[in-house]
Amino acid sequence: MVWKYGNPVQIEFGVDSFAKLAELIGNRRYALVTYGEPFFDALASRLKNTAGAPALVISDVAPNPDYRLLAEQTGRFAELARQPEVIVALGGGSVIDSAKVFAAAGGDFGKIKTFLESQKGAEQLSAIPIIAVPTTAGTGSEVTCWGTVWDEANGKKYSLARPNLYPTHAVVDPRLMLGKPLLLTISTGLDALSHALESLWNVNNNPVSANHAVFAARGVLDVLPKLVKDLGNIELRERMAMAALFAGLAFSNTKTAIAHSLSYPITLRHGVQHGIACSFSLPMVLRSVHGVGGICEDSLKQIFGSDLARGADDLEDFLGLLGISSNPAAYKIDRREWRLLIEDSLQGERGRNFLGSGDRLIEASQIVRLPRARIA
Ligand SMILES: NC(=O)c1ccc[n+]([C@@H]2O[C@H](COP(=O)([O-])OP(=O)(O)OC[C@H]3O[C@@H](n4cnc5c(N)ncnc54)[C@H](O)[C@@H]3O)[C@@H](O)[C@H]2O)c1
Ligand SMILES: [Fe+2]
Incomplete structure (x- = not known):
């Protein structure tokens, strides 16, 4: 290697x-x-x-x-x-x-x-x-x-x-992060999660970036649900700051991939905040990459367990519990626009970093599943 x-x-x-x-x-x-x-x-x-x-x-x-x-x-x-x-x-x-x-x-x-x-x-x-x-x-x-x-x-x-x-x-x-309001805490935390995962399903991944990404993603998945209930907790803020920093170190060497490529037109056209726009599609991308092997799959299994299809469901539920829908319709994106967005995003600079298959991504985009639980 x-x-x-x-x-x-x-x-x-x-x-x-x-x-x-x-x-x-x-x-x-x-x-x-x-x-x-x-x-x-x-x-x-x-x-x-x-x-x-x-x-x-x-x-x-x-x-x-x-x-x-x-x-x-x-x-x-x-x-x-x-x-x-x-x-x-x-x-x-x-x-x-x-x-x-x-x-x-x-x-x-x-x-x-x-x-x-x-x-x-x-x-x-x-x-x-x-x-x-x-x-x-x-x-x-x-x-x-x-x-x-x-x-x-x-x-x-x-x-x-x-x-x-x-x-x-x-x-x-x-x-300095103690006063961040709830929605900003959620959207920025999910941006960090997206950076970590995007650095893994990425043609530029490497053992160091992957190590940082696993630490970061595990951190966000563990800390964010606790932090939204205890915004003034300095220890949780410290752990989120670490997770976001490590996600940054991970994608500083890989750049982002398909979820970010998808997010930019969604922010521009539909006014969706960056952290939400680049994270609501993560379960779909995760569903599409199981079986890719290598550093990507090994690292994703360290984060989500050996069954990545189940991990994608868990991730969708994690987002649902934070009040974030994985359904594009929630952002006023209809099925036709979603399909075109995916096709276009795969061609974009960040989309070309995606190491999964475009066909499998489109297949995964057709799976509709109701989250198990929701708050807010
Ligand atoms: N350079 C990169 O690698 C990179 C990566 C991801 C996103 N981005 C870009 O970063 C921008 C988004 O940045 P962001 O999500 O950090 O938010 P932001 O800088 O846009 O800030 C959003 C709001 O948060 C408030 N805020 C910030 N810190 C606060 C605090 N500690 N307490 C209370 N309020 C606070 C600010 O008042 C501001 O109005 C987008 O333009 C996005 O495209 C860049
Ligand atoms: Fe981002």
């Missing part, structure tokens, strides 16, 4: 690790990217007290970073006399992905647009170092070198992927 694995991000993990941020910034000129909400304002003030005032604060990051706002925000970097020496991204995937755009744009969003739309001009892109401080325990963006960029007006989604966009550091402090 021939394989390789690498991840350059220095990870600082633990309750109250936020306190290490000032030291990591050092005496560098920094820009802070975050949301405009009181909790994040308070964190920004704490940081200012220890690391000094930032050269620029971008505090209006909105969910799913979009061309229009990103272009405007990038313009604020252009107005600075000197570019920051480091960008601190304090927030979830939308914040960290926005920071990657600013790091690569160097004040000129046109360069990003050209690169995303033509894959040309990589040498024109900058690479301001990023320190990522994730607050959602979901996307894993703190340990990946890509960011999702949305162009809602034209119904498109791009991935800004450059090896020099790995954050230099990830500061993962579970205390």
